[in-house]
Amino acid sequence: MMNKLTIKKKLLLYGFIIQTLVLVIFSISLHKSLELATLDKLENTLRIVLLDIADDILEHNNFDDLTFNEEDEYKFEPLYIRFSKVDKELKIIKEIDFPKEISNKFEKINLYQNDIIYFEQENSFIISKLKFNINNELYILEIATDNKNLNDTLENLIYILLFIIPIILIFTTVGGYFLIYKSFHPVEQIIKNLKEIKVKDLTKRLQRLENGDEIDSLSSEINNLLQRLEISFDKIYQFSSDASHELKTPLTIIRGEIEIALRKDRSNDEYRETLKNCLDEVIIIQQTVNDLLYLAKIEEQNSLNYEEIYLDEVILESIKELKPFAKLKEVEIQSNIKDASTIKGNSKLVKIAINNILKNAISFSQKESKVLINSFIKDESIYIVIKDFGIGISEDDLKKIFEKFYRTDKSRNKNSGGTGLGLSISQKIIHNHKGTISYESEENIGTKVTIQFTKNSQS
Known part of the structure; x- marks a missing residue:
């Protein structure tokens, strides 16, 4: 039953x-x-009355003329008084409505000590008792009142x-409901x-009150979650869009090659050529998918995995791989690494970045030309400059060079x-x-790529 109640109703009921x-x-x-x-x-009132009457008794030699008017004196009623002599049995000397x-x-009276006041409750009465000695004879004074x-x-x-x-x-329930309503x-x-x-x-995004309370913090975290989800969904959408866009052409080519081959019987050489063309397109599809997945993976790299790496060593490894x-x-690769330099990062990723740029420089260089790689430190920054003497890039192409799937020379890039x-x-x-990359190029003269890192920068 309780499980079916809303939190507000539960809080109200618990409250x-x-x-x-x-x-x-x-x-x-x-x-x-x-x-x-x-x-x-x-009991305090009875004690005062008891002591007052005891004093009166001690002042009188003759008990017959005792008058107990304490009820009027103390404006306290009802007041019941009994004065008795303790001998072989109790002998009542004077009493008032006891x-x-x-x-x-x-x-029981024999158990009482002299000159000590005792209080008892019996039936619906409160009784105070005092046993005392007068002329070597024992007396007991009892004063009672009811519990009214x-x-x-x-x-x-x-x-x-x-x-x-x-x-x-x-009032508290109504107030509690108001507080719960306002809180929720x-x-x-x-x-x-x-x-x-x-x-x-x-x-x-959720609207925030910017007051720093728990609800505001919850809204902030939900907004951060939505931001991450939006980025993730955008990446998925972008990946799907990019993949479908880029894979459409090779798949169309493969289908065309197969359909042509199946129209009539072909020679072994023709079938081999068809399979070769299909294989080339499959390789392109595989490389495209791998690159897209790798590009998405790079965006999720965690800087906590980064460590100190030596850029000069990474450059030399890249040159060795591409020789x-x-x-x-x-094409000849010439290097000039003036300074040993370090940054915080991932050496594998940095080498991939340099490999891609260096491979482009080699691919679009003129035969029997050179590709120059210089590395130096200037003004607390580390520079890597890769220069080739190739076909160059037009001014319009330079603006789009970092766009996905953009090729300055589609036929040569495809080949x-x-x-x-x-x-x-x-x-x-x-x-x-935390680095930057820039391109400078002139058609038929060459291209210069400049990579700049802040010294000891962390991602």
């Missing part, structure tokens, strides 16, 4: 139960405290509590806003196995390492 328990415990404690306080007050319901056991004052006080308290407690519960109103607004956010549109490719293209993603990957890697 009501807790308040009721607290008020009941408070009422019982108050009742007991008032009972003890009233009883103590009655109730017969109060027992008068001789054996005590009972009236406690009864009035019960009536007051029975009237006050429901009113308190009503921002949460309900969050739920309402979240319902309006759809997968197709993750740009909406066979340069030899195949009849070299490029997908148009190499520079996008390099740019992402360099930016993730």
Whole structure:
């Protein structure tokens, strides 16, 4: 049953139960405290009256003319008085309306010590007793009153509590409901806003009060989550869009090659040529998918995995890996690394970025030309400059060079196995390492690429 209630109703019910328990415990404690306080007050009054009468008795030699008017004197009623002599049995000397319901056991009186006041409760009476010695004879003075004052006080308290407690519960419940409603109103607004956010549109964000409370912190974290989800969905959408865009052409070519081959019987050489063309396109598809996945992976790189790397060593490794490719293209790689330099980063990723740029420089260089790599430190920055003497890049192409799948020379890039993603990957890697990359080029003269890192920079 409780599980089906909303949190607001649960809080309201729990609050009501807790308040009721607290008020009941408070009422019982108050009742007991008032009972003890009233009883103590009655006993103090009886003690004063008892001592006053005892003094009067001691001043009289003749007990016959004793008059007990303490009820009028102390304005305290009812007041019952009994004065007795303790001998072999109790002999009442004088009494005023002393109730017969109060027992008068001789054996019990013998247990009392002299000159000590005793208090007892019997039936509905409170009795104070004092045993004392007069002329070597024992006497006992007893003063009693009923519990009416005590009972009236406690009864009035019960009536007051029975009237006050429901009113308190009503007001606290209404106040509690108001507080719960006000406290949950921002949460309900969050739920309402979240319902309006759809997968197709993750740009909406929760409104924040900017007051720094828990609800505001929750809204901030939800907005951060939505931001991450939006980025992730955008990446998925971008990946799908890029993949479908780039894979459409090779798949169309493969289909065309197969359909042509199946129209009539072909010779073995023709079938071999068809398969070769299909294989080339499959390789392109595989490389495109790998590059797209790698590009998405780069964006998720965690800088906490970065460590201190030596850029000069990374450059030398990159040159070593691409020397066979340069030899195949009849291009010479020359390096001039002036300073040993370090940055915080991932050596594998940085090498991939340099490899992509260096491979482009080799691919588009003239035969029997050179590709120059210089590395130096200037003004607390590390520079890597890669310069080739190739076909160059036009001014219009330079503006689009980092776009995905963009090729400055589609036929030559296709023949070299490029997908148009190499520079996008390099740019992402360099930016993730807090670096910059820029291109300068003139057609038929050559291209210069400048990579700049801040010394000892961290991503």
